[in-house]
Amino acid sequence: xxxxxxxxxxxxxxxxxxxxxxxxxxxxxxxxxxxxxxxxxxxxxxxxxxxxxxxxxxxxxxxxxxxxxxxxxxxxxxxxxxxxxxxxxxxxxxxxxxxxxxxxxxxxxxxxxxxxxxxxxxxxxxxxxxxxxxxxxxxxxxxxxxxxxxx
Amino acid sequence: xxxxxxxxxxxxxxxxxxxxxxxxxxxxxxxxxxxxxxxxxxxxxxxxxxxxxxxxxxxxxxxxxxxxxxxxxxxxxxxxxxxxxxxxxxxxxxxxxxxxxxxxxxxxxxxxxxxxxxxxxxxxxxxxxxxxxxxxxxxxxxxxxxxxxxx
DNA sequence: CCCCTTCTGACTAAAAAGGTCAGGAAAGTC
DNA sequence: GACTTTCCTGACCTTTTTAGTCAGAAGGGG
Numbered sequence: 001x002x003x004x005x006x007x008x009x010x011x012x013x014x015x016x017x018x019x020x021x022x023x024x025x026x027x028x029x030x031x032x033x034x035x036x037x038x039x040x041x042x043x044x045x046x047x048x049x050x051x052x053x054x055x056x057x058x059x060x061x062x063x064x065x066x067x068x069x070x071x072x073x074x075x076x077x078x079x080x081x082x083x084x085x086x087x088x089x090x091x092x093x094x095x096x097x098x099x100x101x102x103x104x105x106x107x108x109x110x111x112x113x114x115x116x117x118x119x120x121x122x123x124x125x126x127x128x129x130x131x132x133x134x135x136x137x138x139x140x141x142x143x144x145x146x147x148x149x150x151x
Numbered sequence: 152x153x154x155x156x157x158x159x160x161x162x163x164x165x166x167x168x169x170x171x172x173x174x175x176x177x178x179x180x181x182x183x184x185x186x187x188x189x190x191x192x193x194x195x196x197x198x199x200x201x202x203x204x205x206x207x208x209x210x211x212x213x214x215x216x217x218x219x220x221x222x223x224x225x226x227x228x229x230x231x232x233x234x235x236x237x238x239x240x241x242x243x244x245x246x247x248x249x250x251x252x253x254x255x256x257x258x259x260x261x262x263x264x265x266x267x268x269x270x271x272x273x274x275x276x277x278x279x280x281x282x283x284x285x286x287x288x289x290x291x292x293x294x295x296x297x298x299x300x301x302x
Numbered sequence: 303c304c305c306c307t308t309c310t311g312a313c314t315a316a317a318a319a320g321g322t323c324a325g326g327a328a329a330g331t332c
Numbered sequence: 333g334a335c336t337t338t339c340c341t342g343a344c345c346t347t348t349t350t351a352g353t354c355a356g357a358a359g360g361g362g
Contacts, residue, residue: 019252083152087152
């Protein structure tokens with residue numbers, strides 16, 4: 001139930017790309033802007049490229065840019081590209097698990113958990129993230145003081 | 152963003168305890184009922200005991216039982232006991248992370264993610280889980296066919 | 303042709319995941 | 333008091349994941 005450094009880095013780099021209006025951005029600039037180890041970042045960017053989220057060109061004047069408009073790429077897209085499916089249980093998707101005995105309804109709980117994760121991650125685009133103008137339901141979640149309390 | 156086998160096992164064992172109306176339940180019975188490796192389960196039960204969720208007695212007629220009524224223990228309690236804090240990013244709680252540059256609003260996103268996780272996990276009690284009578288908002292989440300679609 | 307930058311695979315160290323094994327310690331029974 | 337039962341605990345183990353680093357190949361630009 002935790003977010004890996006890789007996923008965090010990936011989203012931050014993608015946000016930086018979303019904000020770069022023109023031309024390819026060098027890996028080094030992304031690494032500096034977000035304070036990410038360069039060599040690790042390049043591996044992440046490669047994964048994003050393979051997932052079709054990012055494009056790249058080599059050589060002088062080379063760099064990375066988003067393959068699609070920033071408002072059509074969600075945080076979920078980026079996280080899935082580097083971490084795989086969201087909210088798997090024991091490495092299987094919750095809809096494919098069969099629970100027995102008194103745990104039968106646990107499946108519905110995990111499904112609800114995933115649905116609520118998706119409700120945030122699939123509705124925040126990179127454009128939203130950069131502008132800070134998050135979808136209203138997400139904004140509301142983050143506005144509650146209770147959401148900021150540790151536990 | 153995944154649920155470990157340990158957490159899954161812990162919740163299932165706790166559900167089984169919640170359903171056992173009377174007397175201590177032996178580890179072996181729990182293991183059989185939920186098809187969990189016995190020795191691994193005992194370690195998990197020990198963690199639940201240390202967290203004050205479960206109690207135990209040794210010897211003949213010994214076993215495990217819930218330390219509190221089943222409707223006052225949530226799935227979140229059990230998951231936290233074995234997995235630690237929910238929705239940490241890079242091993243830190245989201246409210247303590249400072250993002251720079253174009254990723255500034257990422258913090259709000261992770262906060263919203265955690266809030267939505269809590270919205271499910273902290274509101275489903277072991278009693279709810281066993282009866283199958285989940286809180287209405289959770290039920291609604293799980294009812295949507297979209298929530299069952301892989302992605 | 304040379305420099306720049308991405309691309310790729312190999313490698314590594316440390317931690318986590320998912321267990322197993324062996325024995326000790328309390329509680330109950332004969 | 334011996335014996336059985338069951339929990340309790342630490343040590344150990346294998347595999348996978350995490351979070352990187354290193355070295356070099358390959359493609360673009362001037």
